[in-house]
Each structure stands twice: as structure tokens, then as C-alpha cells.
């Protein structure tokens with residue numbers, strides 16, 4: 269077992285892990301109360317992997333993760349109150365309340381998200397590393413992803429380019445044994461994920477992701493190789509999420525005993541005990557850490573609650589409209605087709621929705637069409653150009669809304 273670092277470092281590691289845990293417990297509670305919307309994926313149990321990794325990164329390094337990243341942002345230095353405000357969908361959230369739990373983003377602290385697409389962050393990570401190389405920066409990109417993500421095409425493509433271009437990048441697989449409800453044995457032919465990129469020229473190691481010190485050592489070495497030798501590597505950290513995949517998971521794929529077994533190795537409890545037994549921290553300090561986390565998280569909830577909702581007439585800001593024919597997002601600029609759009613071929617429903625959106629823009633009290641809902645309703649159904657008097661559900665809803 270690796271030696272403990274100095275007392276101040278131990279205190280900080282414990283404090284970060286306790287804060288993350290407390291934050292996520294509270295996030296789960298607020299989700300039950302419908303204060304936090306959308307999806308919610310908690311990483312409770314995975315704190316050593318998250319905090320250990322961030323603790324050996326430099327300020328200029330980039331971290332990029334998945335949709336389970338409240339702790340990653342906090343570990344990188346994002347204020348918990350801004351993460352909570354994002355979960356609440358409020359303007360003071362890290363993405364102005366528009367991203368929610370899966371899209372925490374903090375450029376200042378070089379936490380680059382927050383991605384809902386499994387494996388989607390890997391090529392972006394390679395792009396970040398390439399940009400550092402291009403600009404002559406000394407930064408390393410740390411890319412964290414799940415065991416399930418190692419099965420995506422993005423994994424192979426990213427590993428290939430990372431090795432080929434000798435990018436300053438380091439990969440960490442958060443192997444929590446499941447991709448949603450599917451165990452590693454059932455989803456990956458190669459179950460040793462540290463070996464999975466070997467064919468691309470990227471070697472790997474396995475570590476105990478429940479031990480914050482082991483994580484620090486493994487990650488520090490991986491980052492060093494990326495920075496000094498331009499040698500990307502993979503570190504597979506074994507960890508475990510105590511809660512379901514997301515807030516809505518009946519967990520029929522695992523036994524209660526398995527969860528309890530992992531809880532015996534709890535990264536916070538075990539580390540706190542070790543620090544006390546080694547005389548590095550006192551019981552009083554351990555309690556202090558917990559109390560501080562509690563105070564900070566309560567303040568985060570108050571802050572999020574007090575933060576306003578985004579203004580209604582900002583609903584159409586930051587929406588990007590493709591100029592391909594077919595479906596396009598409601599946009600406040602004008603109901604007319606934008607450059608490149610062919611009005612004649614635009615589905616009537618889409619056009620009406622756009623007109624309705626434009627008409628409502630600037631009228632905060634009026635009912636408004638919901639572009640997300642209507643977008644989903646259209647998906648995959650190749651909308652046809654409707655005639656006047658079209659009675660499609662979208663048209664009806666828009667009509668009702670404008671009544």
C-alpha cells in the first residue's frame with residue numbers, strides 16, 4: 269500500500285471526497301423533490317477515483333468526463349453552488365441552467381464537460397490535446413470515461429490518433445463494473461480494459477479506484493508520461509456506484525450483497541480511518557471535514573433556490589439551426605426561412621412552430637411551444653410537407669397554445 273502524503277494533502281483529499289459525497293446525496297434528495305430536473309446520474313462510491321485524479325492535475329490541464337460528473341467539476345474547483353444551480357436549471361448554474369446534471373461545464377477551471385453521448389467525450393479529448401500541442405501549451409488532457417464507453421467506435425478511433433500523433437493525453441476508465449444494467453463480462457469481449465487499447469500502441473495498468481492514494485499515484489505517472497514523453501496510456505480504476513445508473517433504475521441486475529460488499533471498501537470511510545490510525549489526522553479534523561461539507565452543500569441549495577430561472581425570452585438563445593432542409597429548431601430571429609433553407613420543402617409543422625416561437629418571443633407571459641418536445645416528436649418520422657388545415661399533433665398543439 270502506498271504511503272500517505274503529508275497531513276495537509278490528506279485533509280484536502282478527505283475534504284474533497286466528503287464534499288462530493290454530501291453534494292450528491294443532496295442532489296439526489298433535491299431530485300426527489302423535483303427541484304432538479306432532467307436526468308441525474310450520481311457517482312456516490314466513486315469519489316476516490318474522481319478526487320484522486322483531479323488532485324494531481326495542474327491548473328492548466330483539461331479534464332473531460334461523462335454525464336456522471338458533478339464530483340469531477342467540484343474536484344476541479346467549480347463552486348458547488350454553481351453546480352447545484354445548474355441542476356436546478358437556474359441562471360447562476362455553470363451552463364446558465366440550460367444543461368442540467370449531464371452538462372456541467374466550467375471553462376475557467378478547465379473542466380470541459382459533461383457529455384450525454386457515451387464515448388462522445390473521447391474524440392473531443394483528443395481534440396483538446398491536439399489544441400494544446402498546436403498552441404505549444406504544456407497542458408495534458410485527462411479523459412475519464414466508463415467501462416461501457418470502451419465499446420464505442422470512438423474509443424478505437426481516439427486511441428489510434430492519440431498514439432499516432434503522440435498527443436499529451438491520459439485516459440482513465442472508471443470501471444464501475446456496469447454499463448447501465450449490463451456487467452463488463454456481458455458487454456466487453458476483453459474484460460481487462462487496461463489492455464483494450466494495446467493494439468493501438470497504448471499500454472495500460474489496473475488500480476484500486478477505491479483507494480485515493482493509489483489513484484493519485486497511478487494518475488500522476490500517467491500524466492507525467494503524457495506531458496514529458498507524449499505517451500498516452502490507459503489506467504483502469506476499479507470503482508463502484510452505490511446508487512442506480514440514474515435516479516430511475518430498479519437495479520434488477522445486481523444483488524444487494526454486492527453493493528454492501530463494496531460499501532465495506534468505502535473510499536471516504538476507509539481513508540479517514542487510515543489517516544486517523546496513522547496519526548496524520550485527528551478525529552476532530554475528520555468531523556470538521558464532514559461539518560464543512562454539510563454547511564457548504566446547504567449553502568449551495570440556498571444559493572440555487574435563490575437564483576432566478578432564465579428569462580423566458582432568452583429561450584431561443586444559443587440554439588443552433590442547421591441550414592439543411594427538414595427539421596430545424598425554433599428560433600427567435602424570424603419566422604422566415606434562414607439562409608440555405610428551402611421554404612417550399614420545409615415541413616409545415618416546423619414552419620408553424622418557428623412562426624409561433626417567433627411570435628411569442630418577447631412576450632414572457634404567453635404559452636410557448638416546447639422545441640425539445642416537438643423536436644423529439646418529429647425525430648425519425650421524416651415529416652412530410654403538410655397542406656393547409658393540417659391536423660398533425662404538433663400543429664394542433666401550436667394552435668392550442670396560441671389560443
Ligand SMILES: Cc1ncc(C[n+]2csc(CCOP(=O)(O)OP(=O)(O)O)c2C)c(N)n1
Pocket residue numbers: 334336384385386387413414415416417418442444446447448513
Ligand atoms: C452513444 C450512446 N449509446 C447509448 C447511450 C445510453 N447510455 C447512457 S449511459 C449508458 C451506459 C454507459 O456505461 P459506462 O460507460 O460504463 O458509464 P457509467 O454509466 O457506468 O458511468 C448507456 C448505454 C448513450 N447515452 N449514448
Ligand SMILES: [Mg+2]
Pocket residue numbers: 414415416442443444445446447448
Ligand atoms: Mg460503467
